[in-house]
Amino acid sequence: MRSTRLMALSLTAAMGLAACGAGESSGSHDSGPITIGMVAPLTGPLAPLGIGDKAAAEQEVAAINKAGGIGGRKINLTVVDDKSEVPQSVTEYSKMTANQDISLILSSASVSASTAIGPTALSRKMPTLALGPVAAFVDGKNPYAFTIPASPTAYAEKLVDYFSDQGVKTLSIAYNGKDVYGTTGNDATKAAAKAAGIDVVMDEPLDPASTDFTPLITKAKNARADAFLVWAAGPAPVILAKQLQGTGVKMTATGANASNLFTEPAGDAAEGMIMASSIAVPGKDLPDGPLKSLIDAFAGPWQKTNKGVFPPQFAFDGVTGIQIAKAAIEKAGSSEREAIRQALEGLDVLTPTGRFQYSKTDHSGLDKSAVAIVEVKDGAFTATGFSRKQFETELPR
Structure with a gap:
């Protein structure tokens, strides 16, 4: 009898401890610091992408925390280096998903790396914001994976709109054939060009590790296209731009090159170059309004710590x-993972890079109005007349 009573008391106590433990675990997502993870290429050929992502994220976290955090809770940002390697990115991401203190992850700006973590995001049920334009996440079939930059389709459509406006009839394309960014961008451009009646006369993969693009340049010269577009990131576009000088072939670039980390090493070769970018990049040229105010609020402090x-x-x-x-x-009113995922799928918010309107079937949230066409002038990015005109009617609000 006594033994039965002791067993009952022990069971009651165990159930109480279990309930207490469950309450503490749940409560940890409603109080205390909120931890956000970030996987970025801080070293290796894609370091220019990751270094900018990290510095900006840290600046914004500091500003949020200074203003009181999120509902009084401070943000902890945990950043790891994937060394510009896809397997390493997947490994680091997987480690973060196993840490129950991490509520959300910003995955790599490398499209190949962020694409590769998709299955893990799904199996570990980790809400993820890709810092690269991952086409595979756009349709929402992976309920946990969302993108931050506009999709390759949005970039391609805006570039083709510009080409059409400029009277381009024939187009040559070079792309990184070893990277998802290059292949998806190339496919999206060909589809948009076909719809616009522009003939793609050259469609050539490039080796991102190459230091001599003479064969590619020869093909581009022989194609005699009205425009030459390059879908690639890292050192290769810089080398290609330099080697194109004096050939008569003018290179058009994408958002992967819309950075001083491209223009500075490219030097004179970048001057006058046309490229697509986030609408925030030519932020100084935008008309006054809510979008410009958000851009200026971030750009001001950034310039103070980055030599102007x-x-x-x-x-x-x-x-x-x-x-x-x-x-x-x-x-969500919580830092619990599933609550965040559900909140993301109905989010409607204006940011420095455009108005995001995520839904269950749209995990990109942006359209081509979030993309601008810019020109490099004196090493800086200036909105083209084409984009200035579109700012009057297509500006995200």
């Missing part, structure tokens, strides 16, 4: 990632 240099593409992606995370946590 206006934020590059990747910095704007980094600050937007943190702002989206903050908005989702505020909407």
